[in-house]
Amino acid sequence: MADSQSNGSLDKVKYIVLGCGSIGYNVVEELIHDTSHVIIVDRDEKRVEDLRDQNYDAIVRDITDPGILDGLPVPEVVFILSSDKNANIEAAKRVKEIYPAAYVIARAIDRLSLNLLEQAGADIALYPQEVFAKTAVHHIRRLHSSRLARKLYHFLSGCEGTLGIVVHTNPDPDSISSAMALCAIGKEASGGKLECRILYDGKIGHQENRAFVTLLDIQMEKITQEIVDECDYLAIVDSPGPSVNNFLSPDTKVDIIIDHHREADEKALESFFTDIRPGMGATASIMTQYLQELDISVDQIVATALLYGIRADTREFSRNTTPQDLNYAAFLLPLTDGELLDKITSPSISIETVDALGDAIKGRRVQNGYLFTNVGYVKNRDTIPQAADLLIQLEGVNTAVVYGIGDDFITISARNKDIRMHVGNVMKEAFTGIGEAGGHATMAAAKIPLNSFSLVRNKEELLSLIIDPVLERFADIVGIGKEEKNEV
Structure with a gap:
């Protein structure tokens, strides 16, 4: 031709x-x-x-x-x-x-x-083979998530009575907003036959978190064993199982567990419904997906809470963020109250927080890109991760480890920019056995109970006695040894 x-x-x-x-x-x-x-x-x-x-x-x-x-x-x-x-x-x-x-x-x-x-x-x-593989994996994930959403809805549709939704200790916007979304799904699925109670322990200390709860008028209760016993069903959000950074004892029977932090353990898998996705940037993203999949109308307050939860846990989409997190945030944005969001993100800072941040800056010591600093005794433990967020931005610092002491625990927060290291795994290895520890590649935390030392009055002196051998574990794992740290 x-x-x-x-x-x-x-x-x-x-x-x-x-x-x-x-x-x-x-x-x-x-x-x-x-x-x-x-x-x-x-x-x-x-x-x-x-x-x-x-x-x-x-x-x-x-x-x-x-x-x-x-x-x-x-x-x-x-x-x-x-x-x-x-x-x-x-x-x-x-x-x-x-x-x-x-x-x-x-x-x-x-x-x-x-x-x-x-x-x-x-x-x-x-490369067509690669495109096919990615598309296939995307579709199977969507199919799996859709089935999970329907399974959760089916379970909640048969519930009557009280659902206790337990958020993690010292709850943040991600855990609180996730509890609100689960409550909305429960009420929709049960036709109003299910009452929800959001339960927390510890403190809501960070000024933005307090503003979040106050401005959105979020109803939460301090958890007690008596309240737990009154609940017909129990759910855990933003925590991978009972007793893991929450009030519940390890043998507590839990019906629902939804989290994004780490793989489910055997106890978590015993629950009727478990959805744990370490790859997601926020539990609020998982909850938003449920609302989308189930075609449930999202209340403006719940939408505002979820969007702020995603933003806060991903630090404005700058850490541990997936394309899904961005998609769910885009879905929520037109449903939110922009004025309330602005007020939440511009709260006043307490004098105690300013003093603690000042102590963290003055007391910092740096060795080979690792910054360590002690904020001493703090009533508000949220000051410690705030200090870590601030100090990781310093020039020459790849990893910031900030520690302080409260009435019952030594709290350690770490932030990391070194792509060769997963700081969550390091913290877990360093502190498991003496406390709870874990987290992501770029941010992690540990909590060491004081136990018999809790009645000691001079907390700062106690911290100085305990913390050095504890931090030696961290230093040995990352390979900086026991050399004296140089003051910056």
Whole structure:
């Protein structure tokens, strides 16, 4: 069949597809939904004839021909989709030389050709096997999450009485907002037959967290064993199991566990419903997904709480953030109260917090990029992670470890920028056996009970006696030894 120049009367065309095998044909089928201005170029005469029979604008040319684009309209986008690796690379170079403003999307035949195509000028290089794998995994995750949402809804639909929702000790916006969302799902599923009680222990100390609870008028109760016994069902949010950073004893029967911190242990798996996803940036993201999957109308207060929970736990999407976290935040944004969000994020700071931050700055010592500092005795333990957030920003500091003492615990917070180290794993290894510890690659915490020392009056002196051998574990694991730390 002789080469024909179809559509030559047009000065421009939206799409040109070079190579129309099975992948190219499927791409064309999608493009036709957008516009009829698609020109297909392929060297197989029979294939071109078949395409023309289907009313496609197709011509016969070889992708390796230097004049393959001669006489064709100026394209906005060129797809290079043949099964010939070298031909695709050369075609990408040629298209960019002749039409530098055109977008080029090219098919890679193997992983190596991904970089070669980009070097040749392709704006996007796709390896079909990799695209399929990612799409398959994405779909199975969506399917799994959808089934989990329906399983949770089905369980709650059969509940009557009281659901006690336990948040972690010294709760933050992520745990509190997640409890609010679970309550909303429970009320919807049960037709109003289920009453929810949000239960916490410890303190709500951080000024933003206090503003969050006050401005959104969130109803929470200090947990006691008597209240736990009054509940017909128990749920834990933002904590992986009973007794793990929460009031409940290890043998407590729990019906629902939803968290994003670490893999489920055997006790957690004994619950009727367990959804623990360490890859997510916030538990509030998981709860938002449930609301989406179940098509439950989201109240403005709940939406505001969830969005702030995601923002707070990802530190404004700068740490441990996944594309899903961003998608769920985008879903919540138009449903929220922007004025309330502004007020929550601009609270006043207590004098105690300012003094503790000052002590942390003055007392800092740095060795090989590791900063250690003692804030002494604090009534508000949230001052310690606030100090860690501040000090990790100092020049030359890759890891900040801040510690202080309260009435019942020594609290240690760590922040990390060193991509070679997972600070959550280091903290867990260093302090497991003497307290609770763990976290993410960039942020972690440990809590060491004082036990028999809790009645000691001079807490700061007690801290100085206990903390050195405790921190030696951390120093040995990260390899900085017992050398004297240099003051900065």
